[in-house]
Amino acid sequence: MCEEDWTPLTDAYLNDPPPNLEIANHIPKSLLIVSSLFLIQSILYFIAGTLLVVSIFLLLFAQPGQLGFILTIFNGVTAIVTTFLGIFFLKLSRGLRDGSRGWRTCALVYHWFCLFLVTFGTINYFFPMVHRTHSTTTSNWMEGGLVFLISAWSIYVLTRRKIKDYFTR
Numbered sequence: 001m002c003e004e005d006w007t008p009l010t011d012a013y014l015n016d017p018p019p020n021l022e023i024a025n026h027i028p029k030s031l032l033i034v035s036s037l038f039l040i041q042s043i044l045y046f047i048a049g050t051l052l053v054v055s056i057f058l059l060l061f062a063q064p065g066q067l068g069f070i071l072t073i074f075n076g077v078t079a080i081v082t083t084f085l086g087i088f089f090l091k092l093s094r095g096l097r098d099g100s101r102g103w104r105t106c107a108l109v110y111h112w113f114c115l116f117l118v119t120f121g122t123i124n125y126f127f128p129m130v131h132r133t134h135s136t137t138t139s140n141w142m143e144g145g146l147v148f149l150i151s152a153w154s155i156y157v158l159t160r161r162k163i164k165d166y167f168t169r
Contacts, residue, residue, distance in 0.1 A: 027097060028163060030157045030160075031097075031166065033157075034154045034158065038089045038090075039090065039093040042088075042092075042093060043086075045082045045085045045086030045089060052075050052079035055075050056079065059071050059072045092107060099166055101168070107154070108155060111152075111158075115148065115152065118148045
């Protein structure tokens with residue numbers, strides 16, 4: 001019996017897990033992997049931001065002239081941008097795990113943008129607009145291929161029916 005309103009409690013009511021634990025147990029593994037990739041990216045941006053802040057202090061003490069000031073301003077702006085990107089990707093990772101449709105849309109836009117950039121870079125390599133003075137190494141091709149594969153797989157994961165159903169609950 002419930003002490004407040006004296007209604008009988010059934011066994012089924014007592015054995016139901018809380019709703020948020022039930023949802024957390026049903027996050028698809030592929031979505032967890034995509035979310036973890038954004039979390040790793042966030043951590044890398046935070047590390048880059050921290051290194052840029054350290055370089056700002058080193059530049060202030062090492063080069064007191066005009067060049068040191070310009071580099072300090074540039075590194076300061078870059079540190080702020082990388083920190084904001086780290087916060088954005090951290091929230092994106094958390095939003096995907098929580099099932100937010102808005103963050104799913106942001107992840108899809110981000111990955112479509114990555115696919116566009118890799119494709120544009122490949123087309124620009126074979127049909128350059130201007131004469132190129134630098135060469136592309138194998139590591140550039142491997143990096144582009146890896147970005148393309150991860151983005152294509154993430155788009156596939158985020159547009160699957162099971163994942164769509166997770167976001168429309």
